[in-house]
Amino acid sequence: MEHNLQHTISLLTRTPVTLNALLRDLPEGWTLRNEGESTWSAFDVVGHLIHAERTDWMSRARTVLQFGETKAFEPFDRGGHAREIQGKSLAQLLDEFSRLRSENLGELRALNLRQEDLERRGRHPAFGAVTLSELLATWAVHDLTHLHQISRIMAYQYREAVGPWSVYLGVLQCTGHSSSS
Amino acid sequence: MEHNLQHTISLLTRTPVTLNALLRDLPEGWTLRNEGESTWSAFDVVGHLIHAERTDWMSRARTVLQFGETKAFEPFDRGGHAREIQGKSLAQLLDEFSRLRSENLGELRALNLRQEDLERRGRHPAFGAVTLSELLATWAVHDLTHLHQISRIMAYQYREAVGPWSVYLGVLQCTGHSSSS
Numbered sequence: 001m002e003h004n005l006q007h008t009i010s011l012l013t014r015t016p017v018t019l020n021a022l023l024r025d026l027p028e029g030w031t032l033r034n035e036g037e038s039t040w041s042a043f044d045v046v047g048h049l050i051h052a053e054r055t056d057w058m059s060r061a062r063t064v065l066q067f068g069e070t071k072a073f074e075p076f077d078r079g080g081h082a083r084e085i086q087g088k089s090l091a092q093l094l095d096e097f098s099r100l101r102s103e104n105l106g107e108l109r110a111l112n113l114r115q116e117d118l119e120r121r122g123r124h125p126a127f128g129a130v131t132l133s134e135l136l137a138t139w140a141v142h143d144l145t146h147l148h149q150i151s152r153i154m155a156y157q158y159r160e161a162v163g164p165w166s167v168y169l170g171v172l173q174c175t176g177h178s179s180s181s
Numbered sequence: 182m183e184h185n186l187q188h189t190i191s192l193l194t195r196t197p198v199t200l201n202a203l204l205r206d207l208p209e210g211w212t213l214r215n216e217g218e219s220t221w222s223a224f225d226v227v228g229h230l231i232h233a234e235r236t237d238w239m240s241r242a243r244t245v246l247q248f249g250e251t252k253a254f255e256p257f258d259r260g261g262h263a264r265e266i267q268g269k270s271l272a273q274l275l276d277e278f279s280r281l282r283s284e285n286l287g288e289l290r291a292l293n294l295r296q297e298d299l300e301r302r303g304r305h306p307a308f309g310a311v312t313l314s315e316l317l318a319t320w321a322v323h324d325l326t327h328l329h330q331i332s333r334i335m336a337y338q339y340r341e342a343v344g345p346w347s348v349y350l351g352v353l354q355c356t357g358h359s360s361s362s
Contacts, residue, residue: 001210001214001338001339001342002341002342003339003342004208004210006208007208007210007211010207010208010211011207011211011335014202014203014207017202017203018199018202018203020202021195021198021199021201021202022195022198022199022328026191026192026195027185027187027188027191029182029185029188030188030191030192033182124345127344127345127346130344130345130346131344133342134342134343134344134345134346137339137342137343137344137346138343138344138346138350140339141336141339141343141346141350141352141353142350144332144333144335144336144352145332145336145350145351145352145353147203147328147332148329148332148333148336148351148352148355149351149352151325151326151328151329151332152325152329154192154325155322155325155326155329157182158182158184158318158321158322160183161182161183161184161314161315161318162315162318162319162322163308163311163312163315163318163319164305164308164311164315165308165311165315165319165322169319169322169323169326170326170329170330171322171325171326171329171330172322172326173356174329174355174356175354175355175356
């Protein structure tokens with residue numbers, strides 16, 4: 001389907017509640033383990049979502065609206081979540097993500113974007129010209145890519161516990177990984 | 182990690198709440214579309230989870246405890262959700278899944294399974310000998326495989342809307358699929 005701003009906002013609104021329902025007070029065996037060296041735990045992923053909320057989406061949207069293609073976006077720091085997670089509990093990260101998302105969606109709604117705004121172009125440091133519509137659609141799919149990743153990370157912890165059923169469980173065969181955004 | 186019954190129950194308890202947070206009242210553009218011919222929408226997946234709740238997990242657990250390896254499990258009908266979803270709304274399916282899961286977890290807890298019970302073997306129609314522990318771990322990972330699938334199905338709806346960002350979004354590269362269970 002084509003990008004629809006209301007559909008995007010509907011999804012973006014639900015992600016903090018969904019992660020809260022899935023992860024809060026879950027045993028740390030699920031939330032703090034990763035998929036091996038240099039991979040992320042569910043805890044790390046929430047830190048990454050916070051970092052993106054702070055530095056990526058609305059910051060880039062403002063850059064498009066103010067500067068168009070004349071100013072490239074700041075590159076996103078994929079390791080930037082290290083600062084976000086230091087000394088925090090998962091409950092604190094979930095609260096922080098929820099708060100930042102709510103603020104960002106408030107700001108997005110207040111922009112009252114029209115179709116011609118969504119077609120405005122900005123400049124991505126690697127891709128070149130991108131539209132505001134593509135940026136906002138990516139915000140939503142970025143949520144989904146990390147929900148997908150969290151379900152995969154958690155399933156990985158039981159990859160041996162399921163015995164022969166592993167061949168039937170698609171999540172244990174997934175090789176889709178996320179890069180920087 | 183090894184199978185841990187309390188960890189399994191913690192996860193199984195959260196899935197209905199998580200799906201409710203993600204899917205209830207979401208625009209149908211997200212919930213009723215699939216990934217192309219003969220694939221499932223998020224709505225279909227919830228129907229499948231209901232069908233598994235009715236016919237698979239606790240039914241098989243009872244078979245292990247009552248008959249051991251002398252009686253093979255009934256094969257699971259992967260198309261069985263067709264009856265579950267007919268004429269229903271997504272809200273009705275979410276309510277039904279939540280109710281059945283709650284009943285099944287009540288029954289599971291009431292069994293007061295000890296380690297020696299978890300090591301008991303049953304007979305899977307395709308795999309042969311499996312343990313009760315493997316069955317219960319699979320119940321949890323089956324939830325995760327379908328959360329993973331739902332996030333992929335939803336992301337697919339915006340595969341073009343994200344423009345060049347598609348190469349960075351792991352969920353759009355996922356080829357992990359679920360088979361029958």
